[in-house]
Amino acid sequence: MSTHNQGADRFTGQTPPDRVSGITSGTTSGSPSVPLGEPTSNEKTLFWASFLTLIAAGVGFSVRGAILGNWSSQFGFTQSELGTITGGGLVGFGITIIVFSFFVDRVGYGPLMAVAFLFHLSSAVITLLASYIFGLTADHALLGLHGKIGAYWCLYIGMFLFALGNGTCEAVINPLTATLYPRNKTHWLNILHAGWPGGLILGALLGLVFEALKVRWEIQMATFLVPTLLYGLLMVGRRFPRSEASAAGVSLGTMLLEFASPVLLFLVVLHALVGYVELGTDSWISNITGTIMANKSYGLWLFIWTSGLMFFLRFFAGPIVHQISPLGLLFFSALLGCSGLLLLGRVEGILLCILAATVYGMGKTFLWPTMLGVVSERFPRGGALTLGTVGGVGMLSAGLLGGPAIGYKQDYAATKKLEQIAPETYKRYRAEKAEAPLPLLPPIAGLDGSKVASLLSEGKNIEADIQALQKSGRTLSEDKNLEGLDTWWATDDGISDPKKGASESASKDEPPVKEARLEGGRMALTWTAAVPATMALGYLLLILYFRSKGGYTAEVLTGHGAKDDEKFTGGTEGPGEY
Numbered sequence: 001m002s003t004h005n006q007g008a009d010r011f012t013g014q015t016p017p018d019r020v021s022g023i024t025s026g027t028t029s030g031s032p033s034v035p036l037g038e039p040t041s042n043e044k045t046l047f048w049a050s051f052l053t054l055i056a057a058g059v060g061f062s063v064r065g066a067i068l069g070n071w072s073s074q075f076g077f078t079q080s081e082l083g084t085i086t087g088g089g090l091v092g093f094g095i096t097i098i099v100f101s102f103f104v105d106r107v108g109y110g111p112l113m114a115v116a117f118l119f120h121l122s123s124a125v126i127t128l129l130a131s132y133i134f135g136l137t138a139d140h141a142l143l144g145l146h147g148k149i150g151a152y153w154c155l156y157i158g159m160f161l162f163a164l165g166n167g168t169c170e171a172v173i174n175p176l177t178a179t180l181y182p183r184n185k186t187h188w189l190n191i192l193h194a195g196w197p198g199g200l201i202l203g204a205l206l207g208l209v210f211e212a213l214k215v216r217w218e219i220q221m222a223t224f225l226v227p228t229l230l231y232g233l234l235m236v237g238r239r240f241p242r243s244e245a246s247a248a249g250v251s252l253g254t255m256l257l258e259f260a261s262p263v264l265l266f267l268v269v270l271h272a273l274v275g276y277v278e279l280g281t282d283s284w285i286s287n288i289t290g291t292i293m294a295n296k297s298y299g300l301w302l303f304i305w306t307s308g309l310m311f312f313l314r315f316f317a318g319p320i321v322h323q324i325s326p327l328g329l330l331f332f333s334a335l336l337g338c339s340g341l342l343l344l345g346r347v348e349g350i351l352l353c354i355l356a357a358t359v360y361g362m363g364k365t366f367l368w369p370t371m372l373g374v375v376s377e378r379f380p381r382g383g384a385l386t387l388g389t390v391g392g393v394g395m396l397s398a399g400l401l402g403g404p405a406i407g408y409k410q411d412y413a414a415t416k417k418l419e420q421i422a423p424e425t426y427k428r429y430r431a432e433k434a435e436a437p438l439p440l441l442p443p444i445a446g447l448d449g450s451k452v453a454s455l456l457s458e459g460k461n462i463e464a465d466i467q468a469l470q471k472s473g474r475t476l477s478e479d480k481n482l483e484g485l486d487t488w489w490a491t492d493d494g495i496s497d498p499k500k501g502a503s504e505s506a507s508k509d510e511p512p513v514k515e516a517r518l519e520g521g522r523m524a525l526t527w528t529a530a531v532p533a534t535m536a537l538g539y540l541l542l543i544l545y546f547r548s549k550g551g552y553t554a555e556v557l558t559g560h561g562a563k564d565d566e567k568f569t570g571g572t573e574g575p576g577e578y
Helices: 041-066 068-075 079-107 109-127 130-134 147-180 185-192 195-213 217-235 252-260 262-282 285-292 296-344 350-364 367-378 380-421 423-429 449-456 460-471 480-490 502-528 530-548
Strands: none
Touching: 041 068, 041 147, 041 185, 041 195, 041 217, 041 262, 041 285, 041 296, 068 079, 068 130, 068 147, 068 217, 068 449, 079 109, 079 147, 079 252, 079 380, 109 147, 109 217, 130 147, 147 185, 147 367, 147 380, 147 480, 185 296, 185 367, 195 217, 195 296, 252 262, 252 380, 262 296, 262 350, 262 367, 262 380, 262 502, 262 530, 285 296, 285 350, 285 502, 296 350, 296 367, 296 502, 296 530, 367 380, 380 423, 380 502, 423 449, 423 502, 449 460, 449 480, 449 502, 460 480, 480 502, 502 530
8 A cells, every 4th residue: 555645646627516616725845735626536446445444344343243142152251241342342443543643644644554454454363263262271272361261352352453453544534535525524524434334234234144044253253354355455556645734734733732622622522422322332232122122133133224324314414514504413413312222221112112223323323423524624723633533532432431331231230130030040140250341330240141141042052062062073171161151051050059050940040031131231221321411412512602603614724825823714604503
């Protein structure tokens, strides 16, 4: 992959409606201007290659959500442990966006895309080692890793590397799109980010097919490599334009000064809430709705439906913001998101669950890309740094808070419910250790995923794993995790006196366990609804603030030989005032 260090390719052709004829970005020291005309075929290819990076991210995210049950069953993870793993798939995303955003405007887009490609490839290798590491004994540990702990770290590190690849892409594609479409950033950023739900849909559809065919989770996870290879091929040898801020001669110091604005800092906080509610919830939503509708496949189909809404609606962000302004769109989106989560926490039956999920899906559709659009329109001098920081904080919030906390909420509510209605059943199915994913949360012993899977499958999962182990030429005694689970199910559940296996109590245990898991999912969504409610209040405050200043307007770096000590103004009126 190469970058065009000497400047942007020239844009030719007629000026479309989203560009202003005769206006170019500032130039200093002979720097080429940021193009404002019709993109060439080279730049169009770059945009759609950028689109494919989000397809890859969406496929990986969606498939991971679909196989959480496989990981829980195979490795014995609790919901909190799974939440921490999914969080690792977001934390690295946020860190990378922020760190690389310091270099995008100086290093160029091309080299960073090469780095992203390598991160994606390495993540697949590490993730796919999990089953092998899990089957190792302490005597044959690889780099000290074996058993459940080894599998946990393989999955966590693999997800972290995947996140690094996604974050590097995000650090590039957002300012790249803003450079290609400087006069209609919100609209084109929404189109770019339609690639995310597009990937979610593809991943979920593949998950349904793979589930029906009983395909191993390792093969499912590897499917994200297909769009990864495609975006890599499309970007090889392309000439990348210089960023809007770089071509205007904006220094890193000037970019950093943008953070002195209270409005930008407030937007950063709001985007942290966006990350928590959108990506944190999406890590769990198909599992939870599948539990509500008593069918895992229904949860995936519902996820496909809401992702389809996002994909379709994001192509129409431009006309909507022209009517109600970006902040108006964000305000109503947050209200819909809050309403949808509250409904999902209460509804009964398939039809009402579909309706509630539709409301939630419409609410989350425009939040992420419209926030990026607002930051780029209001703070163009920040370049990739402001966009990257906002996106990075959103991802860090989703990874460190959203995914783990929503998993913890499920464990907490399910545990309290099961302790109340069937204390002996809880003792039989609880995890060995009490844990909490965040420092301020009280540790709890959630339900052991392997044990719950054995209950719901009537022990068939254990039989299948033993048969697979024996086919590989190994004995049950060589897999201590599986041997312990088989003993627990067949002969000694660890709490009965005289000793008996958990299978003898299965008919009594299954109803309360199902009820507790349903309660856990419902309460997690209900408590999470407070986050978009807070966001709605924040957007309302911004609307009132901009009204007091004469209305929301977009600022554009214009062609005036810009210097860092000059005031960057100009541009056009915003797409409307709320």
